[in-house]
Amino acid sequence: MGLTDQVLPPGSRVTSVSAHGASFWAKIYKLDVVFVDNKKPCSYFMKVSECDIGLGMVMGEYNGASALHRIIPDRNTSEPVAWGTYVKDPTKHFFLAIFRDIKDEMPPGDKFTSRLVHLHQSSVSPTGKFGFPTSSWQGTSCLDTSWCDTWEEFFTRTFRSSINFESSVHGQTAEIDDLAEKMITKVIPRLIRPLETGGKSIKPCLCHGDLWHGNVGVDRNTNEPIIFDPCCVYAHYEC
Numbered sequence: 244m245g246l247t248d249q250v251l252p253p254g255s256r257v258t259s260v261s262a263h264g265a266s267f268w269a270k271i272y273k274l275d276v277v278f279v280d281n282k283k284p285c286s287y288f289m290k291v292s293e294c295d296i297g298l299g300m301v302m303g304e305y306n307g308a309s310a311l312h313r314i315i316p317d318r319n320t321s322e323p324v325a326w327g328t329y330v331k332d333p334t335k336h337f338f339l340a341i342f343r344d345i346k347d348e349m350p351p352g353d354k355f356t357s358r359l360v361h362l363h364q365s366s367v368s369p370t371g372k373f374g375f376p377t378s379s380w381q382g383t384s385c386l387d388t389s390w391c392d393t394w395e396e397f398f399t400r401t402f403r404s405s406i407n408f409e410s411s412v413h414g415q416t417a418e419i420d421d422l423a424e425k426m427i428t429k430v431i432p433r434l435i436r437p438l439e440t441g442g443k444s445i446k447p448c449l450c451h452g453d454l455w456h457g458n459v460g461v462d463r464n465t466n467e468p469i470i471f472d473p474c475c476v477y478a479h480y481e482c
Contacts, residue, residue, distance in 0.1 A: 250325035250339060254279025268292060268300065268382055273342055286342035288321065293334055296383055301326045301338040303380040307475030308340065310375075310449055314366050318467045319358050343469055345460035350468030355459070358468055359451075366449030368477040373397040373447045379474045381453055384408060386474065394445045394479050395435045399427055438479075447477035 256277050263273040274287040292300045305326035312320045322341040329335040349355070369376065374397065375388035387404060391397035406423045410416075438445055451458070452474035462469050476482065 250327065251276060252278060252280075258284075263288070266290065269297070287324065288340045288342045290338045292336050292338075296385075298328065298336045299378055299385055300380045300383070301336045303378050303385075304338045304473065306377045307375075307379055307452070307473035308338075308471070310366075310475050311362070311451065311470070311473055314362050314449060315358055315470075316361075318462065318465050319469055321469065321471060343471075344463040345469055345471075346463050348461055349456060349459060350461050355468045358470075363448040363450070363480040366477070368447035368449075371447070373477055373479075375476045379452060379476055381474045386452075386476070388476055393439055394447075395431060395439060397478065398435060399431055402431070403427065445479050448480040450476055450478045450480065450482045452476045452478070452482065 256279075257274055258277055259275040261273050262271065264271045269290045269292040272289045272291070274289055275284060276287060277284045290301065290304070292298070305323050308320065308323040312322055321343045324339040324341065326338045327336065329337065368374075370390050372390040372392055373394055374390040377388070379386045379388050387400060391400065403423070406419065410419065437443070451470055453472060454470065458470060458472040460469055460471075461467070
């Protein structure tokens with residue numbers, strides 16, 4: 244794939260490649276690398292996806308991981324290195340990051356939530372709006388992250404997209420259509436609009452966007468919380 248020629252320092256040599264972890268949408272590997280200048284060997288995490296959807300997924304993960312890494316202390320995220328396409332197989336696309344040995348367990352609540360507080364309080368939307376500069380992906384589903392002036396607008400659009408996606412998979416039903424319309428015309432305006440009227444406002448905070456126990460762990464070497472697989476968006480901090 245020409246990886247050492249494209250994204251690693253010149254003269255780097257991959258000494259081993261092994262399957263690592265599991266994903267519904269991609270193949271995951273651990274790469275061990277040595278450097279020509281005798282620096283300490285390094286390991287990388289690589290995720291490989293296929294076709295046009297795969298290209299969007301690895302680009303989205305790189306941009307999201309980069310945004311998180313700029314805000315959260317280094318020990319709580321894995322540093323992204325690169326994303327791109329195999330030189331010898333243009334149907335395969337990769338995301339590359341520094342390898343972190345992660346325990347599959349939830350971190351202590353106080354440590355974990357303090358990192359999220361730091362993320363939400365310290366981040367600033369580059370436009371002052373809700374959204375993200377590039378596409379973000381939840382699995383194989385691409386979110387519309389184009390900028391919105393209000394949280395109500397962004398939330399409504401995302402909710403409508405979720406309903407449309409559900410209908411495309413399982414079929415459209417009158418009951419769901421009715422409930423969705425009531426949610427959009429009655430519930431969302433009554434619950435969310437008051438948060439942004441009467442002089443009140445919501446700060447668009449950088450959010451992980453897909454935060455569940457499968458995307459959280461504990462670093463074996465530092466015992467620090469670590470989050471990964473983001474679907475980043477500047478949103479309400481409870482998103």
